[in-house]
Amino acid sequence: MKALLPTGDPAKLVAFGEVEQPRPGPGQALVKVEAFSVNRGEVFRLHGGLPGVGLRPGKDVAGLVVQAAADGSGPRAGQRVVGHPPGGGWAQYAAVDTDRLAVLPDSVSAVTAAALPLAGLTALRLLRTAGAMGGRSLLVTGASGGVGHYVTELAVAAGAEVTAVSATPERGRRLAEFGAAVVHDVAAAGGPFDTVMESVGGDTTARALALLRPRGELVWFGQASRQPAALDFFAFFEGPSSATIRHFHYEDFPESYAADLAALVRLVAGGRLHPEIGRLAGWDDTAAVLADLHDRRVAGNAVLTTGA
Ligand SMILES: NC(=O)c1ccc[n+]([C@@H]2O[C@H](COP(=O)([O-])OP(=O)(O)OC[C@H]3O[C@@H](n4cnc5c(N)ncnc54)[C@H](OP(=O)(O)O)[C@@H]3O)[C@@H](O)[C@H]2O)c1
Incomplete structure (x- = not known):
């Protein structure tokens, strides 16, 4: 074949x-x-x-x-x-x-x-990791990609106030339609956020982390830029004091792929995921x-x- x-x-x-x-x-x-x-x-x-x-x-x-x-x-x-x-x-x-x-x-x-599959399972499991989203503020970096679109639509539906970072307005068009506030640089994102989902790396990680509220959580799930993050311990005192950084691997979950794939299919069939x-x-x-x-x-x- x-x-x-x-x-x-x-x-x-x-x-x-x-x-x-x-x-x-x-x-x-x-x-x-x-x-x-x-x-x-x-x-x-x-x-x-x-x-x-x-x-x-x-x-x-x-x-x-x-x-x-x-x-x-x-x-x-x-x-x-x-x-x-x-x-x-x-x-x-x-x-x-x-x-x-x-x-x-x-x-x-x-x-x-x-x-x-890969992008949808990751989004579903990111939300499971972050916990209840109702009334929470969420910052998503690298949001114009496959994972970012799913996570944005699902988080908005779950009641989060989502800010999504995309390189250009065109790349963020659907994210805005899903109900996110779309910005084109982390510096414009505002905050403080309850949760950050970060997958770009380089200086984006520290800049996004700085927008967390004290004791907030950064879910660290990728490094699209291929540049490692550099973090400054002392900078945390200026905002994200006592924050959690949680490494995320979508394969590391007890639920079966079959069950989570079926959930994604149900969401699409029900008009709740696009x-x-x-x-x-x-x-x-x-x-x-x-x-x-x-x-x-x-x-x-x-x-x-x-x-x-
Ligand atoms: N931890 C896990 O289990 C897991 C699972 C799946 C995926 N991932 C990772 O999560 C990330 C998102 O996955 P995806 O499938 O959604 O990827 P994708 O479709 O390629 O999206 C990544 C986004 O990152 C943004 N980005 C910002 N700076 C970038 C740079 N310097 N180089 C490349 N992209 C940059 C791009 O958006 P703009 O151009 O609009 O800025 C792009 O749309 C990837 O890094 C992937 O490897 C991790």
Whole structure:
């Protein structure tokens, strides 16, 4: 079958290759992939050096179950699904653990569903980490990306007053429609905030932290700039005294991916979550879309279709 494989060339991170169709394990369904999305973390991994032997990118897929799991778990053949395999999703077929799959209702297309897994799971779990949002003030940095759009819409719906940082008004257009106050620099964000969700790194981390109220919490979930943060102990006394900085990893949760994917699908089907698909293309264009994502030319999620 056809699959996208790492090239090791930063100018064209992936290219089509022929690989063996996966043979599903007992607890895996075989999914014919119709659409997948690409994420910044995957771009970083592909940039990370030589193509890892056996590295098969692709964590977010949507498509049709063509073979149900042999152990009887999960969806039946013929059901449409969204899935979050640990890799191998940028291909015609993917074998996916049934506890990483959720069934799609007719109203949710494969394109919409493919935008959900990594970014949506992260947003859902960020909100779970931050706790009750009703009446709380929340600052989201790097908000124009995939995670930022989901977290903003869900936090506003939960009653938070959300301030979102995007590079330009255009990149923040949907965030404003979701009800966030959109600013284009942390310095313009105001505050103090009860919670900050920070994923940019570099000097943004310290600048966002400075806007926390005393004993507030910064949920630290990424470093999109790839620049580490530098923090000054003494600066905390000027505002975020006794603040908490909480490292966040979306994989480190007790809930199953299947349950949280099903929750995301329900939110979309119920009109309460609107994936922002800033780029939709055929999978021939994946390398170009990865470059656009890397260079901040995609707002929300980028989805590629296989034509299946
Ligand atoms: N901890 C976890 O478990 C976890 C899970 C998923 C994702 N992540 C991380 O969370 C972050 C957001 O993920 P995502 O999928 O939403 O990524 P994304 O779609 O690429 O969004 C990242 C956003 O960061 C902003 N940004 C600001 N300064 C940047 C810079 N110097 N370089 C690149 N981007 C910059 C960009 O917005 P503007 O151009 O508008 O400023 C961009 O839209 C990423 O760093 C990702 O690696 C972490």
